[in-house]
Amino acid sequence: MEERDYALIAYGYGNTAFTDYGKDKLSENFLDDFGESSWYKGFSDYLEKSGSMLRQACEGNPLDVSSNPLIRNAGILISIVTALVIALVITALAAKYSMQSVSRAHTAAAYLDAGSVTITGREDRFSHVTEARERIESDHSSGGTTIDSDGFSGKSGKF
Numbered sequence: 001m002e003e004r005d006y007a008l009i010a011y012g013y014g015n016t017a018f019t020d021y022g023k024d025k026l027s028e029n030f031l032d033d034f035g036e037s038s039w040y041k042g043f044s045d046y047l048e049k050s051g052s053m054l055r056q057a058c059e060g061n062p063l064d065v066s067s068n069p070l071i072r073n074a075g076i077l078i079s080i081v082t083a084l085v086i087a088l089v090i091t092a093l094a095a096k097y098s099m100q101s102v103s104r105a106h107t108a109a110a111y112l113d114a115g116s117v118t119i120t121g122r123e124d125r126f127s128h129v130t131e132a133r134e135r136i137e138s139d140h141s142s143g144g145t146t147i148d149s150d151g152f153s154g155k156s157g158k159f
C-alpha cells in the first residue's frame with residue numbers, strides 16, 4: 001500500500017471468470033476508493049464486483065467484451081452514426097448552395113463604407129491559453145484472456 005501498487009492475478013477457472021476486460025472493469029470499481037485511501041470501501045467494492053463476476057461466469061456469461069451492451073449492439077450504433085453523417089452532409093450541402101450570393105470577408109474593413117471610418121492602428125493581444133488533456137485508455141476489443149505459459153493471467157498498476 002505504501003507504493004500504491006496493485007495486482008489482480010487469476011489461475012485455472014479464474015481465467016474464465018476474470019477475463020482481461022473483466023479485470024479492467026473490476027479495477028475501475030475499486031481503484032478510485034484506493035486512490036482516496038478509502039480502504040474499507042475499496043475492498044467492499046472489490047468483493048462485491050468480483051462476486052458478481054464469479055456468479056456471471058458460473059451462469060455461463062463471464063464479463064467480457066461481448067457482454068458490453070455497446071459492443072453487443074454495435075450494429076445499431078453504426079447505423080445511427082451513419083444516418084447522422086448522411087444528415088450532416090445533406091445539411092452542409094444545402095447551406096452551401098443556398099447562400100451562394102454571400103461571401104465571407106477576411107478583414108473588418110470590407111464591411112465598412114468607403115471613407116466612413118478611419119482606422120489608425122491595429123494590434124493583437126494574447127489573452128489566454130486553452131489546454132485540453134485526454135487520458136488514452138487501452139483497448140481490449142478482442143475479448144478473452146491473455147494467459148502466460150504457466151496458466152496465470154493478471155493486471156497490475158498503480159492507484
